[in-house]
Amino acid sequence: MTPMVPMGQLRGAQRMSGQILRHGEVGALTGLSRTTIDRLEAQGDFPPRVRLASCAVGWLESEVRDWVRARVAQRDSEVASGADRRAPSGGWRNGTR
Numbered sequence: 001m002t003p004m005v006p007m008g009q010l011r012g013a014q015r016m017s018g019q020i021l022r023h024g025e026v027g028a029l030t031g032l033s034r035t036t037i038d039r040l041e042a043q044g045d046f047p048p049r050v051r052l053a054s055c056a057v058g059w060l061e062s063e064v065r066d067w068v069r070a071r072v073a074q075r076d077s078e079v080a081s082g083a084d085r086r087a088p089s090g091g092w093r094n095g096t097r
Contacts, residue, residue: 020058029064
């Protein structure tokens with residue numbers, strides 16, 4: 001179980017890193033579902049949550065925004081290098097649905 005962060009430390013973290021986002025806000029910012037956020041976090045591919053109370057968690061806004069920026073940079077790098085070679089799947093994107 002993740003240890004509780006004392007309120008004095010939490011306020012310091014908020015001053016240094018922006019605000020704490022709850023699950024719905026993280027989903028709105030990233031476009032990801034609750035399940036996908038949890039899966040990516042469990043895999044180590046998403047910022048770790050901060051335990052706020054026994055039944056409440058959140059994420060530092062700055063870490064979530066950094067994660068989104070890293071995803072965009074990765075995409076831009078792949079497109080620039082030609083590594084993003086996704087072929088049309090015959091689905092809705094090329095007008096067949």
